[in-house]
Amino acid sequence: MDPAPIIRVEGLAAGFGDRILMKDVTFDVARGEIFMILGGSGSGKSTLLKNIIGLYEPLAGRVLIDGDDLVGTTGAARERILRKFGVSFQSGALFGSMTLLENIVLPLEAFTALPPDAIDLVARMKLSQVGLGGAEARMPAELSGGMKKRAAIARAMALDPKILFLDEPSAGLDPITSAELDQLLLRLSRELGVSFVIVTHELESIFGIGDRVVMLDGASKGIVAAGDPRELRDHSEHAWVRRFFHREVVNP
């Protein structure tokens, strides 16, 4: 196994205008692990994710994706870095006027030189990998919430990325569907070696499939805890961190 981290965040500061949300944020994501970004509402989890994937530029510090920095990289070199990851945001809806298969075909047509029959085959394989084999001709509006999430993951995986970034993947799902989604992510991670960076609030997911986490805190503008979530739950010396993991009311 390659020991170099798939993602390295070094001394990152992020925010908007004069408002610094976080500073001195440093952590690595190891290859093949399920890494989670946790924290209270408004602590900057989504902002951190967007800094990592190059939607925002860090105010300070840097982010290396598989050794490469998106900042200052343009053209074909930037494309090459972007191809290493797939993204599925909460709002990352499927195109409603297209079938599921057409939704997966789209990035393959746009970014590969594969002939149409190979594209069709790959797209079907991606749907089958997320348990949607047989649903190729369905329209997004006909799908349950859990099926839509899985389809969005299939689309994010279309180009065989090494890393998948997911923003609150289980939001709005019932507990059983959410647990099924977790099992899918675990399988993709362990069988295909995909590395995951997931923003989530779901304690079941965090303890069930999270290998390591970082926890952001708005008050201290940075990471308050990092490591194995089960260890943090049971042994963190930080009262707020323990309360978060035990769902205790922080200010009763």
Ligand SMILES: Nc1ncnc2c1ncn2[C@@H]1O[C@H](COP(=O)(O)OP(=O)(O)OP(=O)(O)O)[C@@H](O)[C@H]1O
């Ligand atoms: N584009 C933007 N311009 C200005 N402020 C922003 C922008 N995006 C987010 N913010 C602000 O930054 C803060 C952190 O937002 P962010 O969405 O990163 O938090 P979060 O931890 O993901 O929150 P939640 O758990 O509620 O989704 C919020 O106060 C938000 O209003």
